[in-house]
Amino acid sequence: MQFIDKAKIKISSGKGGNGVVAWRREKFVDKGGPAGGDGGNGGSVYLVADEGLSTLLDFTYRSIFKADNGENGFKKSMHGKSAKDLYIKVPTGTIVKDLKNGNVIADLTEHEQKVLVAKGGRGGRGNTHFCTPQNRAPQYCEPGEPGIERELQLELKLLADVGLLGMPNAGKSTFISRVSAAKPKIADYPFTTIVPNLGVVKKSDGDGYVIADIPGLIEGASEGVGLGYEFLRHVERCRFLLHIVDGTAENPIENYNIINRELAKYSENLAKLHQVVAINKIDSIEENVLQDLVKNFEKLNIKPFKISAVTGENIEELKYELENKVNTIEKPKSEVNIEQDFAATDNDDGYWNVQKVSKDVYVVTGGRIIRIAQVTDQRNTEQIIRFQNIMIGMGIMDELKRIGIQNGDTVVVGKLELEYWDDEIYK
Numbered sequence: 001m002q003f004i005d006k007a008k009i010k011i012s013s014g015k016g017g018n019g020v021v022a023w024r025r026e027k028f029v030d031k032g033g034p035a036g037g038d039g040g041n042g043g044s045v046y047l048v049a050d051e052g053l054s055t056l057l058d059f060t061y062r063s064i065f066k067a068d069n070g071e072n073g074f075k076k077s078m079h080g081k082s083a084k085d086l087y088i089k090v091p092t093g094t095i096v097k098d099l100k101n102g103n104v105i106a107d108l109t110e111h112e113q114k115v116l117v118a119k120g121g122r123g124g125r126g127n128t129h130f131c132t133p134q135n136r137a138p139q140y141c142e143p144g145e146p147g148i149e150r151e152l153q154l155e156l157k158l159l160a161d162v163g164l165l166g167m168p169n170a171g172k173s174t175f176i177s178r179v180s181a182a183k184p185k186i187a188d189y190p191f192t193t194i195v196p197n198l199g200v201v202k203k204s205d206g207d208g209y210v211i212a213d214i215p216g217l218i219e220g221a222s223e224g225v226g227l228g229y230e231f232l233r234h235v236e237r238c239r240f241l242l243h244i245v246d247g248t249a250e251n252p253i254e255n256y257n258i259i260n261r262e263l264a265k266y267s268e269n270l271a272k273l274h275q276v277v278a279i280n281k282i283d284s285i286e287e288n289v290l291q292d293l294v295k296n297f298e299k300l301n302i303k304p305f306k307i308s309a310v311t312g313e314n315i316e317e318l319k320y321e322l323e324n325k326v327n328t329i330e331k332p333k334s335e336v337n338i339e340q341d342f343a344a345t346d347n348d349d350g351y352w353n354v355q356k357v358s359k360d361v362y363v364v365t366g367g368r369i370i371r372i373a374q375v376t377d378q379r380n381t382e383q384i385i386r387f388q389n390i391m392i393g394m395g396i397m398d399e400l401k402r403i404g405i406q407n408g409d410t411v412v413v414g415k416l417e418l419e420y421w422d423d424e425i426y427k
């Protein structure tokens with residue numbers, strides 16, 4: 001399976017439905033009063049961790065997700081239907097970033113853990129909500145709130161218990177196929193493994209742990225040489241590391257040191273992870289050479305295991321050690337700095353702008369004021385007065401005066417065209 005560990009997606013929550021202006025029209029009921037229903041809420045968007053997924057491959061085929069809008073309200077005080085929330089499944093271990101500011105907004109490490117990334121717009125209120133003793137027949141309603149549009153980056157970090165390290169051709173893929181049911185690609189040339197191979201190793205109590213073959217760690221990996229930079233991030237999630245050294249290489253100790261230097265360059269935390277060292281391919285090493293190699297490791301205070309992934313020699317002893325470490329070493333805590341995600345719930349589109357487009361015409365733009373204009377009937381005096389008062393409260397009228405509007409000039413707001421007069425209503 002192709003491994004994709006980064007993806008960009010666009011998401012949109014649903015807008016809220018508009019409230020309506022309506023009246024009770026029942027036989028024998030005089031002056032029935034307002035009966036405009038509320039609009040339904042728009043659908044929110046959530047990301048949900050799913051341990052059944054292992055890559056972000058699906059997001060290369062589909063990268064745009066939109067929740068449904070809420071229904072508009074109805075007469076007879078019937079409310080519009082709220083839209084269903086949208087749940088997007090991602091692999092456990094997915095880090096979520098806001099592409100606009102680069103902030104990390106979630107680190108989904110547990111199965112079914114979810115995070116709200118875009119709240120649906122609230123439905124607008126019908127005219128029944130605006131009835132007062134002074135105004136028993138309100139002629140206006142509210143528009144629904146807008147949805148939220150965002151671009152997010154998903155970055156996958158594998159959640160393995162054991163990270164399997166070693167130079168290319170050290171025999172890591174052969175080892176993982178020996179101890180688990182994984183069937184990685186195996187051949188005698190560098191970079192056979194170009195994706196992290198995951199294998200589940202059965203424990204003596206019947207449970208299991210996950211071991212990940214991390215590819216491409218060579219000298220310069222922390223600077224992007226080879227494949228290492230793309231995969232070093234996965235090592236950070238492991239409890240500890242199993243470092244397999246090719247005992248038939250020209251300088252096994254130096255190869256061991258090269259990889260550890262790359263880990264330290266990439267992350268101080270990686271350099272501190274506990275390592276189990278295994279010398280592989282002992283079936284192809286002369287005994288005196290092997291003993292010298294073991295002594296050289298012991299000078300570094302390392303007691304290496306001597307194994308052959310091909311023949312299976314000493315594999316069970318190594319598996320016992322790995323199981324013991326899995327049972328005793330806790331998974332490292334996430335070092336990701338999670339920022340509070342205000343953008344997920346910011347449905348306020350109150351920004352507006354005023355522009356003079358001709359000698360006597362001014363155009364007002366902006367999300368909220370345009371939405372209010374959409375539910376305002378220009379033929380209804382009460383609704384127009386309320387709309388103008390809203391413009392005063394938002395500061396739009398003051399801006400029109402500042403840029404030189406004159407009595408009789410036209411103000412265009414969405415579908416509305418209003419004639420400006422500087423009388424008491426604007427003071």
